[in-house]
Amino acid sequence: MEKPEPAKTGDVTTIQLVDLAHARSGDKGDTANVGVIAYDARDWELLKELLTPERVKAHFGPMVKGEVDRYELPTLNALNFLLHGALGGGGTVSLMTDAQGKVFSTALLRMEVEVPVDVARRVQGRGRTPAGFDPSQPVAQPSTTQEGVEGS
């Protein structure tokens, strides 16, 4: 699917959550545990405002049958969500490819969110592979060597 063009409405614009935050997830029974971490501490307050449990539940629709609980981890600029009834019964009972919810978090990163235009400009493309990145080449290592650690 093509990424929608940012539609300007006043001083806010629409972006996908993927540019604002990264995410990881896993399972606890039939509950998906989704952690969302702001890339930039400056966006933490915005993230809290955008990702209400109601909006997260609405985003997933029929994929989440139960309630959504949210926990705040301010020192990590992170939110943790419990999505109940999201894994088809969970564990060995589930018929899903992603029965352990390992990539459930990436589906949340599709969410379209309204952010101030200056934020959108700053984070644009943040969550995506940079243009020209060659996965066949090793990533350049930082040249600084930690004390007591052999440099490679």
Place this chain on the structure above:
Amino acid sequence: MGTDRVRVSGVRGKAATDFLKVSIAYADGFKAVGTLVYAWPDAAAKARAAERILLRRLDRLGLDFDEVRVELVGWDSTHGHLVGEPPADLPEVQLRVAVRSRQREPVERFTREIAPLVLTGPPSVTGFAGGRPRVQEIMAFWPALIRKEAVQPHLTVTTLEV
């Protein structure tokens, strides 16, 4: 504090509860997963047509499943309906059909419905060299608490001279 010496402070504890944790595994029915790969052109449309034929066939056989799940791996298996409809030029897609039942029989019958789909269903299909899907018995997990007095700890030590 010094070499091999640390100070630990502020540690608090609570009295043990009246319960022990028990991890229960129990037999909870049967499942099987059948997959087929459809190639361009119209890979997703072929997979959807195969799905329609298979589901109607299962329905006609009157099989009783607790759940049937259909995914297109390479399109919607992880993000579900959020990705919308697949494009006509998708290079390939895997149709993945999973069924679950309290009884072994309907699941067993399902595993024999994949091959006919290859022979009489939409063309340019592959990925069936592994043969029939396997029926798996589901061992479900129930983490629970049990009152301590319900458990009698007992230890026997036997020493054998060899």
